[in-house]
Amino acid sequence: MVLNWKVAEGYYLYRSRFAAKTQVGRSLPLNLPDGEPYDDPNFGDEQIFREDVSIAIAPVVQPLTLTWQGCQQDGICYAPQTATLTAQGTLEWPQPPIAKDRLGFLQAQATPETVARSAPVSTGITVSEETGLIESLASRGGSAFAILAFFGFGLLLAFTPCVLPMLPILTGMLAGQGAPIRARRGLVLTGTYVLAMASAFGLLGVVAAWSGANLQVALQSPAAIGLVSALFCLLALSMFGAFELQMPAALQARLGRARRRDGSVGAAAVLGLTSALIIGPCVTAPLAGALLYIAQTGDVALGATALFALGLGQGMPLLAVGMFGPRILPRSGAWMKVTKRVFGVVFLGFAIWLAGRVLPGQIILTLWAALLIGTGVAVWTAACMPAMLYRSATFTLSILLVVTGILEGVGAALGGSDPTRPLAPLRVAADVVTRSSEVNFSTVTSAAELKRTLSEDGKRPALVYVTAEWCVTCRVIERGPLSDPGVIAELVEMNSVKFDVTEMTPSARDTLRELAVAGPPTMLFLDASRTEVASSRLVGDIDSAELLRSLRIVGQ
Amino acid sequence: MTITRRNLLTGGAGVALIASSNASLARAQEISVNDVLNDPVGPVEGNPSGDVTIVEYFDYQCPFCKKTHPTVTDIVASDGNLRLVMKDWPIFGAPSVYASQLALGAVELGLHTRAKEALMATEGRFDHAQVDETLRAAAIDVEAVQNAYLENRAKWDGLLDRNSMQAAAMGLNGTPVFIIGRTLYPGALDRAGLEKAVEQARQEG
Numbered sequence: 001m002v003l004n005w006k007v008a009e010g011y012y013l014y015r016s017r018f019a020a021k022t023q024v025g026r027s028l029p030l031n032l033p034d035g036e037p038y039d040d041p042n043f044g045d046e047q048i049f050r051e052d053v054s055i056a057i058a059p060v061v062q063p064l065t066l067t068w069q070g071c072q073q074d075g076i077c078y079a080p081q082t083a084t085l086t087a088q089g090t091l092e093w094p095q096p097p098i099a100k101d102r103l104g105f106l107q108a109q110a111t112p113e114t115v116a117r118s119a120p121v122s123t124g125i126t127v128s129e130e131t132g133l134i135e136s137l138a139s140r141g142g143s144a145f146a147i148l149a150f151f152g153f154g155l156l157l158a159f160t161p162c163v164l165p166m167l168p169i170l171t172g173m174l175a176g177q178g179a180p181i182r183a184r185r186g187l188v189l190t191g192t193y194v195l196a197m198a199s200a201f202g203l204l205g206v207v208a209a210w211s212g213a214n215l216q217v218a219l220q221s222p223a224a225i226g227l228v229s230a231l232f233c234l235l236a237l238s239m240f241g242a243f244e245l246q247m248p249a250a251l252q253a254r255l256g257r258a259r260r261r262d263g264s265v266g267a268a269a270v271l272g273l274t275s276a277l278i279i280g281p282c283v284t285a286p287l288a289g290a291l292l293y294i295a296q297t298g299d300v301a302l303g304a305t306a307l308f309a310l311g312l313g314q315g316m317p318l319l320a321v322g323m324f325g326p327r328i329l330p331r332s333g334a335w336m337k338v339t340k341r342v343f344g345v346v347f348l349g350f351a352i353w354l355a356g357r358v359l360p361g362q363i364i365l366t367l368w369a370a371l372l373i374g375t376g377v378a379v380w381t382a383a384c385m386p387a388m389l390y391r392s393a394t395f396t397l398s399i400l401l402v403v404t405g406i407l408e409g410v411g412a413a414l415g416g417s418d419p420t421r422p423l424a425p426l427r428v429a430a431d432v433v434t435r436s437s438e439v440n441f442s443t444v445t446s447a448a449e450l451k452r453t454l455s456e457d458g459k460r461p462a463l464v465y466v467t468a469e470w471c472v473t474c475r476v477i478e479r480g481p482l483s484d485p486g487v488i489a490e491l492v493e494m495n496s497v498k499f500d501v502t503e504m505t506p507s508a509r510d511t512l513r514e515l516a517v518a519g520p521p522t523m524l525f526l527d528a529s530r531t532e533v534a535s536s537r538l539v540g541d542i543d544s545a546e547l548l549r550s551l552r553i554v555g556q
Numbered sequence: 557m558t559i560t561r562r563n564l565l566t567g568g569a570g571v572a573l574i575a576s577s578n579a580s581l582a583r584a585q586e587i588s589v590n591d592v593l594n595d596p597v598g599p600v601e602g603n604p605s606g607d608v609t610i611v612e613y614f615d616y617q618c619p620f621c622k623k624t625h626p627t628v629t630d631i632v633a634s635d636g637n638l639r640l641v642m643k644d645w646p647i648f649g650a651p652s653v654y655a656s657q658l659a660l661g662a663v664e665l666g667l668h669t670r671a672k673e674a675l676m677a678t679e680g681r682f683d684h685a686q687v688d689e690t691l692r693a694a695a696i697d698v699e700a701v702q703n704a705y706l707e708n709r710a711k712w713d714g715l716l717d718r719n720s721m722q723a724a725a726m727g728l729n730g731t732p733v734f735i736i737g738r739t740l741y742p743g744a745l746d747r748a749g750l751e752k753a754v755e756q757a758r759q760e761g
Binding site for chain 1: 589592615618619620621623647648649680681723726728729730731732733735738739740742743744756759760
């Protein structure tokens with residue numbers, strides 16, 4: 001009888017570690033072939049087998065225990081392996097080792113080389129594969145129908161917190177024109193803004209096809225935020241009359257007077273692009289659907305067109321503002337000036353709000369304090385002017401602004417970080433009581449932590465909530481459905497994990513791709529085997545009913 | 557009849573497991589992360605209050621353990637904030653068990669690190685006589701460490717037992733295996749791999 005060992009490439013077996021023993025422990029000599037000398041100064045005659053090994057043995061009359069040992073070259077040396085050769089000539093293997101869960105340690109995915117190359121850590125989650133939004137629409141009515149439907153989704157999304165910040169930006173831009181503008185001019189500027197916004201959405205599709213990432217989410221970087229924040233400061237300064245927003249004089253002279261106003265059209269385009277990409281990085285169900293469609297099918301044309309239509313839909317109400325806004329805005333005189341200054345303050349507020357995504361809370365509170373007190377003092381000065389109308393109201397407003405500013409300042413000094421609750425540090429004791437009425441999320445920021453948190457509590461179904469500090473919609477969800485007592489009661493049954501992507505590291509990006517998530521807010525519902533439950537995923541703004549529906553599907 | 561690589565890799569656990577009874581299998585399942593990181597008697601090197609623990613399951617005859625070892629000690633020394641727990645898991649037969657026993661016996665004499673470094677500096681495989689020679693060459697009194705081991709035999713055999721039981725409980729295949737932070741890395745790591753793993757452990761806290 002001949003025993004064959006197949007040795008895989010890159011592995012070897014030690015010649016001296018082969019052994020055969022009878023049941024009573026008597027060693028049988030093995031007729032081993034010569035091996036390759038192993039480079040080992042201490043052990044001169046050590047030999048190894050890098051190729052297959054054949055050993056001829058006499059027919060066995062009683063069970064024989066075979067052991068052998070080997071290594072993976074430059075990797076790992078395995079503990080001795082054993083098998084029993086029965087009297088019938090069959091091989092029996094011992095039971096594989098118990099406990100595959102590594103005691104809760106995470107298994108690195110890897111051989112040394114791949115660790116060195118920092119292989120992405122998997123979350124261990126199986127994502128549910130479903131027909132995408134675009135595919136199901138296109139199969140129902142063709143590509144044109146899908147694009148039209150996306151325009152419709154855009155209209156529906158137009159009044160969500162994603163689009164609302166764009167209203168003051170747009171109105172401010174119109175007010176900042178200086179001279180009274182006609183409806184047609186307003187329409188041109190707004191149209192440029194909306195077209196730029198829609199193009200930015202289309203661009204998201206192209207970038208997703210090229211890099212697999214959601215550009216909006218990737219752009220939540222300190223550099224991009226800082227740049228846009230600075231842009232808003234500039235806009236504010238121009239509102240205060242520090243300078244006129246237009247093209248450099250030399251360029252204007254060359255292009256001639258006819259093109260003089262193109263500067264503001266250009267500014268509208270820049271604002272439209274940044275609004276969609278950085279200011280309101282809103283992940284909605286149609287957006288996520290389109291990005292996934294592109295990622296899965298590579299069909300950039302349809303995906304990007306659908307996204308463009310979505311952006312156009314979202315911009316429709318803004319067009320109305322562009323048409324009718326100029327009629328509402330004061331045309332000239334003192335009020336025009338006041339309006340511009342108000343928008344200047346609003347733009348500075350935008351700059352601070354944006355900076356809050358990357359700067360520490362205390363600095364942000366200090367900035368709010370400075371803005372509020374500064375504005376309050378300016379209003380006070382205005383109220384002192386002899387021709388001032390509504391004088392008491394103006395004084396009251398001034399005092400309110402200053403007092404709020406002082407509260408923010410005190411909050412900053414106390415180490416507070418939330419501008420809407422500047423004095424929160426004083427309420428620590430009270431918070432312990434209110435906490436019980438909140439969902440108990442464990443927060444993770446990496447795939448490894450996510451996997452660990454999910455495996456530590458392996459039996460319960462799990463909710464993975466992808467969120468970020470810069471995600472406006474997430475705050476709406478947290479104040480809404482996630483504060484609903486009915487939802488909280490249901491969520492007690494779940495292992496609830498927040499995957500915080502405020503800092504979009506490359507590994508966080510890899511994880512989002514693995515989970516097929518376009519960005520926050522997204523909720524994944526997993527069963528006990530950490531498989532996503534079909535048609536339970538929630539993307540974008542949601543209400544309690546939708547959340548409860550998903551929870552019920554998982555519960556079944 | 558064919559023995560494939562798959563069988564080679566998954567066919568069996570460590571020596572101790574093969575020899576162990578059902579009772580110790582049951583005990584193996586009660587092992588916790590804390591048992592792995594904080595053994596009551598196992599030697600701890602580096603910075604005992606470091607923020608990241610590197611655990612290494614090793615055998616004195618495992619060539620890749622020895623090859624990686626200078627890098628491991630270098631990183632632990634230069635970082636200054638790493639806790640190193642080297643766990644003897646002798647899988648290369650009697651000479652390996654003997655080497656571990658003597659190195660642990662040296663703990664009482666304050667010579668553990670010297671004994672361990674001397675044994676790790678050997679290349680490849682060795683026998684009993686070569687273990688003695690190696691220690692003598694490092695100015696260690698072999699008889700003294702033998703006696704020190706025998707006086708505390710229960711303690712050190714208990715430690716070796718626990719180490720191999722942990723290896724079995726985690727389904728470890730062989731040596732070296734690193735546990736850095738919360739992640740388990742089977743097989744040798746190069747400098748970049750070790751540094752990366754430490755950095756990741758720090759990020760995860």
